[in-house]
Amino acid sequence: MLSDIVDIENQHQQQLHVLFIDSYDSFTYNVVRLIEQQTEISPEVNAVHVTTIHSDTFQSMAQLLPLLPLFDAIVVGPGPGNPNNGAEEMGIISELFENAHKHLDTIPILGICLGFQAMCLAQGAIVSELDIIKHGQVYEMHLNDAAKRCGLFSGYPDTFRSTRYHSLHVNAEGIDNIVPLCSTEDENGTLLMGAKVKSRPWFGVQYHPESCCSELGGLLVRNFLQLSLVNNMRTGRWESKKLNGKFSDILSQLDRTIDRDPLYRVKDEYANGDRAIYMKQYEASKDPKLTLKICDIIEEQKFVMSSSVISENRGEWSIIALPNGKSQVFSHYGAVNKTTVHNWQDKEISYSILKKCLDGEELDLPGSLEVIDEDKSQFWITLGKVMENKIIDDHREIPFIGGLVGILGYEIGQFISCNHHNDDENSLVPDAKLVFINNSIVINHKKGMLYCISLDSTFPSTLQQSLINSFVGKKDAEQELKWPKDLPKEVGFTITMPDKKDYADAFEKCQDYMHKGDSYEMCLTTQTKVVPSTAIEPWRIFQTLVQKNPAPFSSFFEFNDIISSQDDSPPVLCFLSTSPERFLKWDANTCELRPIKGTVKKGPQMNLTKATEILKTPKEFGENLMILDLIRNDLYELVPDVRVEEFMSVEEYATVYQLVSVVKAYGLTSASKKTRYSGMDILKHSLPPGSMTGAPKKITVQLLQDKLESKLNNHVNGGARGIYSGVTGYWSVNSSGDWSVNIRCMYSYNGGTSWQLGAGGAITVLSTLDGELEEMYTKLESNLQVFM
Numbered sequence: 001m002l003s004d005i006v007d008i009e010n011q012h013q014q015q016l017h018v019l020f021i022d023s024y025d026s027f028t029y030n031v032v033r034l035i036e037q038q039t040e041i042s043p044e045v046n047a048v049h050v051t052t053i054h055s056d057t058f059q060s061m062a063q064l065l066p067l068l069p070l071f072d073a074i075v076v077g078p079g080p081g082n083p084n085n086g087a088e089e090m091g092i093i094s095e096l097f098e099n100a101h102k103h104l105d106t107i108p109i110l111g112i113c114l115g116f117q118a119m120c121l122a123q124g125a126i127v128s129e130l131d132i133i134k135h136g137q138v139y140e141m142h143l144n145d146a147a148k149r150c151g152l153f154s155g156y157p158d159t160f161r162s163t164r165y166h167s168l169h170v171n172a173e174g175i176d177n178i179v180p181l182c183s184t185e186d187e188n189g190t191l192l193m194g195a196k197v198k199s200r201p202w203f204g205v206q207y208h209p210e211s212c213c214s215e216l217g218g219l220l221v222r223n224f225l226q227l228s229l230v231n232n233m234r235t236g237r238w239e240s241k242k243l244n245g246k247f248s249d250i251l252s253q254l255d256r257t258i259d260r261d262p263l264y265r266v267k268d269e270y271a272n273g274d275r276a277i278y279m280k281q282y283e284a285s286k287d288p289k290l291t292l293k294i295c296d297i298i299e300e301q302k303f304v305m306s307s308s309v310i311s312e313n314r315g316e317w318s319i320i321a322l323p324n325g326k327s328q329v330f331s332h333y334g335a336v337n338k339t340t341v342h343n344w345q346d347k348e349i350s351y352s353i354l355k356k357c358l359d360g361e362e363l364d365l366p367g368s369l370e371v372i373d374e375d376k377s378q379f380w381i382t383l384g385k386v387m388e389n390k391i392i393d394d395h396r397e398i399p400f401i402g403g404l405v406g407i408l409g410y411e412i413g414q415f416i417s418c419n420h421h422n423d424d425e426n427s428l429v430p431d432a433k434l435v436f437i438n439n440s441i442v443i444n445h446k447k448g449m450l451y452c453i454s455l456d457s458t459f460p461s462t463l464q465q466s467l468i469n470s471f472v473g474k475k476d477a478e479q480e481l482k483w484p485k486d487l488p489k490e491v492g493f494t495i496t497m498p499d500k501k502d503y504a505d506a507f508e509k510c511q512d513y514m515h516k517g518d519s520y521e522m523c524l525t526t527q528t529k530v531v532p533s534t535a536i537e538p539w540r541i542f543q544t545l546v547q548k549n550p551a552p553f554s555s556f557f558e559f560n561d562i563i564s565s566q567d568d569s570p571p572v573l574c575f576l577s578t579s580p581e582r583f584l585k586w587d588a589n590t591c592e593l594r595p596i597k598g599t600v601k602k603g604p605q606m607n608l609t610k611a612t613e614i615l616k617t618p619k620e621f622g623e624n625l626m627i628l629d630l631i632r633n634d635l636y637e638l639v640p641d642v643r644v645e646e647f648m649s650v651e652e653y654a655t656v657y658q659l660v661s662v663v664k665a666y667g668l669t670s671a672s673k674k675t676r677y678s679g680m681d682i683l684k685h686s687l688p689p690g691s692m693t694g695a696p697k698k699i700t701v702q703l704l705q706d707k708l709e710s711k712l713n714n715h716v717n718g719g720a721r722g723i724y725s726g727v728t729g730y731w732s733v734n735s736s737g738d739w740s741v742n743i744r745c746m747y748s749y750n751g752g753t754s755w756q757l758g759a760g761g762a763i764t765v766l767s768t769l770d771g772e773l774e775e776m777y778t779k780l781e782s783n784l785q786v787f788m
C-alpha cells in the first residue's frame, strides 16, 4: 500500500498541476481538456492534471493561498460578468491579481477572456464595453514584435484566426506594466487581444483559444505550460512542490468540489442472455407511415416515438411502447422535492391519495405506491439505481428493447428552480415522468423490419397476431393513412399569445444583458395557450399534427397512469411533438448531440441555396458556433474524447431550413479512465439543452427564468417552460438512449382541456426585434397551424 502511495506521489512529480478557476462559463471544459491534451511539455513532464474550481468555491484568497504551492500554474477562464464589478461578480478572481499577495508574483497565470480582463484591470488598464460586440465571430489575430520574443507565441505565424466571445475589452495604453503582444482590427478599431504582465509570469488572451474555430489554441496552452515549468524550476517552486504527504488527498478533495460522480457504477461488461428476451422479427413496409397505421389497430395504451420523416441518422427507427400493470412509473415533483413510484394503473391508488402524499400527509401507502423525499439531483440517482441491475449486453443492433421511456421537463435541468403549478387546477405538475416499459413494437423504416419485443414475455398475443395479419410481409404501403388532416370544424379555440410589447421589452433586456457582458446568447421563448371549446382527444390532435408538420421525432404521450374514479379524475399529462432536433443519442461507449441553431422560414421566395447563404452569415454562424462550443463543453465535462463530426449543415424541414452541427464523444466506458459514465450521466450534466438556453448556460437560464420569461409568459403557469424545452426519449436496457428536444410540440397538464405551445429563438447582439419575432412566429406556426 505504501508503495502505491509513493508511486502516486512520483507520478505527481512528472505531471504539471494546473488550477483552473471557472466563472460558471459554458466553455470551461473546452479549455480544461485543451490543457490536459498537452502531453509533450518537456522530456521529464508528459502529463497535466487540471483541478477545476468555481470562482466562488473559496470565500477568499486567504483560504486558497495555502493550497497554491501544490499547483504549477493557474488558468483563469472565460465567463460572464464585468471585472469592474469586483468580488460580487468575480468571486476570488478579483483578489487573485491584487498586489497584496506578493507571494503570487512567482506563480504562472494564464487569463482567458474574462480572466485576461481581470488581470489587466488589476494592472491599471481600462475595461469597458465595446461599441460593436463580438460573440462567436472569428477574426484574424496579429502578433507584434514583442510577441515574437515572448515564448507564449513561440512557433506561431504572424497572423492566425481565432474566435471572439466578448462584450468588454481592455485598453492598456500607457500602462507600463502591460506588454501588448497581439491585436485584431474591426469596426471598433484596433483591439488588444493578448498581453503579458511585466515582471511576472502572467499572460492573457482576449480571444478564445479553445473554440473549435480557433487556430493553434493547443500550441498557446503548451507554450504557457512550458514557460510555467521553466519559471518554476528557476524560482524553486518546482522543487518545493513535493513530498507533501497529503498531496494526493488534498488534490482529490479539491477535484471533488464539483460533483462528477456517475449515477451508478457502470460496468465494463454486462451479462448477456441470462434474462430471456422475447423478440420476434418480421418483414414489413418501409413506409414511415407504417408506425402510424400500426397505432390504429392498437387498443392498449401506447406511447409513440415515431418518425414521420426519415433522414440520415435520424428517423430510421420508430418505437411504440406499451405500458402495462407491471410498468413502474417514476414522477418527480420538483416543487415539493418528491418522487412517486408506482405501477401503471394500480387500482389501489387514487388521485386523491397521491395528492395527499404530495402535500406531505403521512399515510399508509396503498398498493405499489412509494413516495421518496428527494431533490432533482437525487431523482437522477434513483433512476440510475433502477437501471443498474437491468442493463444487459444484448441486441445492441436495436436501439430500444425495453427500459425507461418518457419526458424530462425543462426545469429538471441544472441551474433552474422548479416550483410551478398548473394554473387551471392549481395542482402540482410533474417535472419528469418516466415509465419502465417491458413490451414494445420497434420498427426499422430503412430495412422494413418490425420487431415485437418483451423483457418479461408478456407481449400481448392478440396484438401480435393482428400485426402479423395486417402488416407482415406487405412490403408496399397498402393504403393511405386515413387520418383527418384538420380538426373538427365545429370546435373553436381560444388562443392566448404573449403580448408583442412584452416580447419587445424582453428582447431589449436581452440586448442589455449581452452588452454588459452577462450573456453571449439568450434563447428567449414564449408560451401560447390554446383552450378548445369542447374537448378533443389528444390522439385526434396528434393525427392532424403529424400530417401538418412531419418531423423525425414525432411523439405521442398520454400518461393515464392513475385511474380516474367517480370522485376524482387525475390531471393527465399529455405531450404531442413534431420535433426536428435530436438532443442526445448514446450507446454503451459513444454519444452524439445534434444542436440546431439558425432558422430560415420556407416560402415561395426561399430555396435551399438561398437559405444556405443566409444561414452562413455572421449572425447565424455565430449563433450556431456558440452552441457548438457549449455542447463540446457539456460533453468534455465528463469525457475527454470529443469531436465535431459535422460542422453547420443546412437541413430542410416542412416549414423551415435549419443549421445543424453534430458533436460526438467517444470512450464513455473506456477502461483506461478512472470513472466510467453512462449516457444518462451525460444527459444529467447537459440538461437543459444548450440550444434552448444560450450561453453561458447558468447565468442565462437564471436571467431568462427570473427576469424575463416569468413576466413575458405570466399568462401560462407563472412563465415556467414546463415540458417545452425539455427532452423526450428513452434509456434502453441494452445501454442505448435517444432523446429529442421538446420543441414544435404542445403539452397539456389536464388531459387536453387546455394546451401550451412554446416557441422561441436565440437572441444575439446581431438580432433584430422584427427578425426574432418573425422567427418565433414561424416556429409557433409549425404546431399552432393545427388550431387555425
Ligand SMILES: C=C(O[C@@H]1C=C(C(=O)O)C=C[C@H]1O)C(=O)O
Residues within 6 Å of the ligand: 523, 525, 581, 596, 597, 598, 599, 691, 692, 741, 743, 744, 758, 759, 760, 761, 762, 779
Ligand atoms: C426555441 C426553439 O427552437 C430552438 C432555437 C433555434 C434557433 O434559435 O434557431 C432552433 C432550434 C431550436 O434549438 C423553438 O422551436 O421554440
Ligand SMILES: NC(=O)CC[C@H](N)C(=O)O
Residues within 6 Å of the ligand: 077, 078, 079, 080, 081, 082, 112, 113, 114, 115, 165, 166, 167, 168, 169, 516, 517, 518
Ligand atoms: N467570454 C468571456 O470571458 C467574456 C468576458 C466578459 N464577460 C465580456 O463579455 O467581455
